[in-house]
Amino acid sequence: MSIVIEQLNYVYMSGGPYETKALSDINLTIGDGEFIGLIGHTGSGKSTLVQHLNGLLMPSSGRILVDGLDLADKATDRRAVRRRVGLVFQYPENQLFEETVEKDIAFGPKNLGLDENEIARRVKDAMRRVALDYDELHERSVFELSGGQMRRVAIAGVLAMEPQVLVLDEPCAGLDPRGREEILSLIRNLHKEAGTTIVMVSHSMDDVASLAERVIVMNHGEVVMDGAPRDVFSCGEELRGMGLDVPQAVMLAQKLREKGYDIPEGLYRTEEIMAEIMKIAGKEAQHA
Amino acid sequence: MQNKQDENRIIASSLTYTYPEAAKNAVDGVTMRVKKGEFLAILGHNGSGKSTLAKLFNALYVPSAGTVWVCGLDTRDDDLVFDIRQHAGMVFQNPDNQIVATVVEEDVAFGLENNGVEPKEIRVRIDEALKAVNMTKYAKKAPHMLSGGQKQRVAIAGVLAMKPDVIILDESTAMLDPSGRQEVMNTVHRLNKEEGISVVIITHYMAEAATADYVIVMDGGKIAMSGTPREVFTQVQRVRELGLDVPPMTDLAYMLRKNGVNVRADVLTVDEMVEEVCRLSSSN
Ligand SMILES: Nc1ncnc2c1ncn2[C@@H]1O[C@H](COP(=O)(O)OP(=O)(O)OP(=O)(O)O)[C@@H](O)[C@H]1O
Ligand SMILES: Nc1ncnc2c1ncn2[C@@H]1O[C@H](COP(=O)(O)OP(=O)(O)OP(=O)(O)O)[C@@H](O)[C@H]1O
Ligand SMILES: [Mg+2]
Ligand SMILES: [Mg+2]
Numbered sequence: 001m002s003i004v005i006e007q008l009n010y011v012y013m014s015g016g017p018y019e020t021k022a023l024s025d026i027n028l029t030i031g032d033g034e035f036i037g038l039i040g041h042t043g044s045g046k047s048t049l050v051q052h053l054n055g056l057l058m059p060s061s062g063r064i065l066v067d068g069l070d071l072a073d074k075a076t077d078r079r080a081v082r083r084r085v086g087l088v089f090q091y092p093e094n095q096l097f098e099e100t101v102e103k104d105i106a107f108g109p110k111n112l113g114l115d116e117n118e119i120a121r122r123v124k125d126a127m128r129r130v131a132l133d134y135d136e137l138h139e140r141s142v143f144e145l146s147g148g149q150m151r152r153v154a155i156a157g158v159l160a161m162e163p164q165v166l167v168l169d170e171p172c173a174g175l176d177p178r179g180r181e182e183i184l185s186l187i188r189n190l191h192k193e194a195g196t197t198i199v200m201v202s203h204s205m206d207d208v209a210s211l212a213e214r215v216i217v218m219n220h221g222e223v224v225m226d227g228a229p230r231d232v233f234s235c236g237e238e239l240r241g242m243g244l245d246v247p248q249a250v251m252l253a254q255k256l257r258e259k260g261y262d263i264p265e266g267l268y269r270t271e272e273i274m275a276e277i278m279k280i281a282g283k284e285a286q287h288a
Numbered sequence: 289m290q291n292k293q294d295e296n297r298i299i300a301s302s303l304t305y306t307y308p309e310a311a312k313n314a315v316d317g318v319t320m321r322v323k324k325g326e327f328l329a330i331l332g333h334n335g336s337g338k339s340t341l342a343k344l345f346n347a348l349y350v351p352s353a354g355t356v357w358v359c360g361l362d363t364r365d366d367d368l369v370f371d372i373r374q375h376a377g378m379v380f381q382n383p384d385n386q387i388v389a390t391v392v393e394e395d396v397a398f399g400l401e402n403n404g405v406e407p408k409e410i411r412v413r414i415d416e417a418l419k420a421v422n423m424t425k426y427a428k429k430a431p432h433m434l435s436g437g438q439k440q441r442v443a444i445a446g447v448l449a450m451k452p453d454v455i456i457l458d459e460s461t462a463m464l465d466p467s468g469r470q471e472v473m474n475t476v477h478r479l480n481k482e483e484g485i486s487v488v489i490i491t492h493y494m495a496e497a498a499t500a501d502y503v504i505v506m507d508g509g510k511i512a513m514s515g516t517p518r519e520v521f522t523q524v525q526r527v528r529e530l531g532l533d534v535p536p537m538t539d540l541a542y543m544l545r546k547n548g549v550n551v552r553a554d555v556l557t558v559d560e561m562v563e564e565v566c567r568l569s570s571s572n
Contacts, residue, residue: 018433041465043435146335174381174462176333176492177533203465206536245466248495248536248558255562261569270540274547277540281549281568 001067001084001164001197003030003053008062010048022048024221026062030165030199035191037212037229038201041243044218046201047090050167053199054085083112086163090170090201092154093147101127101145101153102138108161126156130186148179155183159190165197166190172207184211209233209247209268217242230266249273297454297486298322298345298376302354304509305340314340316509317354322454325484327477329497329517332506333531338490341506342458345488347372359453374403377447381459383439386446392434393418393427396445403450417449421475437468444475454486455479461491473499494521494535498556505530518554537561 010023022045030036040046051057052064055071055078064071066081089095098104105126109119127134130152137145142153151171158166168187172180188211190196202208208215208229215232217225219242225232233239236246236254246254249270253263256276263276298321305315315337322328332338343349344356347363359375361368380386389395393414400410418424421441426434431442440460447455455476461469473496479485489496497503498517505513505520507530513520521527521534524542528534534542541555541564551564 041435042437042463042468148334174334174459174492176531177494178528178531179334180492181533203463203469205466240467243465243467245470249540251558252537252540252561255558256565259562259566261565270536270543274540274543277544277565277568278547278549280565281544283547283549 001032003028003067003085003165004065005029005052006063006065008049008052008064009060010045010052010057011060012048014060022221023052026223028216028223028226030197033191033195033197035198035211035213036200037208037215038199038218039203039205039208039215039244040218044242045221046218047169049218050087050169050199050201053165053167054082054087056087079112083161084163085165085167086158086161088155088158088166088168088171090173093150096142096150096153096157099141100138101132101140101142104142104153105157105160108157112161122160122162123156126160129159129190130156131182132156148175148182151175151179151183155186163196165199167199167201169201170203171200172202172204180207187211205233205245205247206249209249210270217244230268233268234266295324296321297324297326298356298358298488300341300344300354300356303341303344303351303356304353305344305349306352307340313352313509315344318509318511319354320504320511320514322486322488324453325480325486327480327487327499327501328489329500329503330488330490330506331492331494331497331503331532332512336506336531337509338506339458340509342378342456342488342490345454345456346376346378348378374450375452376454376456377450377452378456378458379440379443379447379460381462383436383443383460386443387431387439390430391427392423392429392431392442395431395442396449399446399450413449413451417445420448420479421445422471435468437464437471440464440468440472441475444472448479452485454488456488456490458490459492460489461493461496469493469496494533494538498535498538505532507531517556521556522554 005026005028008023008026012020012022038046058072069076096104098107102123105123106119109122124134132152171183187198191198212229215229216223233246233250239246247268250268253267253273256263267273300318300320303315303318304313306313330338344351347369350364356363358372361372363372387395388398396414396417397410400413418427421444423441431439461472476487480487491497500517503517503520504511512530521538524534535556537555537557541551541553544551555561555564
């Protein structure tokens with residue numbers, strides 16, 4: 001299932017004194033099973049763009065086709081689209097509202113009109129995937145959870161819809177390093193094992209480098225770069241000029257090159273640069 | 289205690305806080321200090337008690353047991369709360385919760401007006417504070433039209449205008465893009481160096497913590513580790529047990545050592561790693 005975005009423009013508060021053009025002429029195709037990292041400075045339009053992917057925002061002009069269905073077409077069943085494209089918001093815990101963890105996660109599947117047994121199965125399965133203990137937590141109020149637990153409940157609620165495309169807007173902001181690592185490996189597994197298409201918005205260049213297969217860069221409402229991580233992250237100057245940065249591994253490779261070491265261009269993962277340093281030190285990697 | 293107050297901005301002694309009806313103490317017997325001119329980082333997993341501790345420093349909460357002195361003032365004394373907030377300024381994670389006025393410079397002036405500072409002096413302080421955070425251009429703008437990083441800088445300016453002795457930043461860079469984060473860090477480092485303001489940062493970014501003079505790691509409301517960033521982060525396994533991580537370059541050094549490459553274990557930054565690689569290859 002693919003998502004095609006054609007000539008998308010979006011304007012907030014159109015016609016008013018505070019009119020803001022948030023997206024300009026976006027053209028993108030998101031293929032089945034891709035893992036996309038979406039980066040860009042604050043206010044560059046990332047959240048606005050991803051809210052178009054499941055029809056939460058409607059284009060000011062242009063169109064979005066999800067599996068061939070035009071979201072703006074009145075005849076298109078929006079519910080069918082939301083079932084396929086799951087969106088986890090920036091700060092999703094603000095959207096938890098049901099009194100218990102179980103009810104909150106069951107909300108989406110219930111709306112799909114599934115039967116009780118199927119709903120129960122999906123809730124348990126989603127909780128297992130995000131490493132929330134069902135027996136311990138299903139009756140707990142969502143407001144008595146830690147920040148990391150709330151984030152997981154929010155993600156589980158979207159997973160329980162079993163979407164084919166999972167869009168996550170800053171899924172790790174505010175999480176501690178262990179929580180972050182857990183959420184990232186959960187996303188990695190969904191992609192690897194279930195073949196879910198992933199679009200992940202992030203301000204962490206290191207997280208994007210460690211997961212994404214394709215990186216899209218936004219700047220003032222436009223897509224300005226789109227390519228493999230090794231190509232995008234080799235443009236350190238441009239990225240910094242847009243308020244972004246490169247992963248620390250790329251910075252290290254660059255500085256070693258400046259010192260005269262022969263480090264191949266395009267390295268961006270810590271393991272890759274580690275292998276190069278091992279060569280310099282005259283060692284073979286035992287397990288890299 | 290008296291003569292120690294001169295060198296210490298904050299002293300906490302067996303400091304404890306329990307939320308109403310909570311089964312456990314959120315802060316549990318913490319004894320520590322923030323020295324004059326010190327740059328301190330507080331780390332810890334979600335729910336370990338960092339924000340509660342910061343709110344005790346700022347007299348937003350009164351200790352359930354133990355004591356905290358801010359520039360010699362006991363936060364249990366109701367009459368001192370106002371003075372304490374002059375001495376210890378706090379910037380929260382979400383600037384939207386902190387910005388009150390509809391024009392940037394009015395927002396910066398807010399605390400000063402409430403304080404009865406002379407209008408002429410207020411003008412001087414607004415200009416200085418906005419200059420310090422590079423926001424002079426935006427003085428007349430409406431805060432809600434600013435980006436997240438710009439709002440965060442306005443919130444910092446509001447705290448600076450009060451001329452505090454200590455600035456406390458509770459995950460104030462969490463929502464920023466890499467350069468916004470770098471700008472905020474540069475600003476507080478400069479204020480720390482040039483004006484001698486003590487800084488306490490609470491963060492989940494290990495690379496930010498690595499720039500501090502001293503690091504405290506919280507766990508279950510208690511201090512689980514403390515020391516210079518080098519002392520703390522070289523204990524890679526212990527740090528991970530506490531739900532944290534080490535800076536990326538420290539992690540790389542750790543993996544290299546595991547593979548028999550003899551780099552220093554206490555590498556924190558990219559530049560230090562470059563030095564180590566140069567040292568290795570020249571001794572080869
Ligand atoms: N509800 C809104 N009303 C008016 N303008 C908005 C609204 N939401 C966003 N904007 C504006 O649209 C632009 C794009 O915002 P968007 O939230 O998409 O950025 P972003 O890339 O997600 O930023 P961040 O990294 O800070 O989350 C910004 O200029 C922003 O100020
Ligand atoms: N208003 C409150 N009422 C009751 N308990 C609370 C309240 N705020 C925090 N707690 C609890 O106190 C403990 C410490 O919370 P605190 O907010 O200080 O953690 P933190 O280290 O700042 O975490 P984070 O990294 O998620 O911000 C946690 O167990 C939390 O659930
Ligand atoms: Mg956003
Ligand atoms: Mg906190």
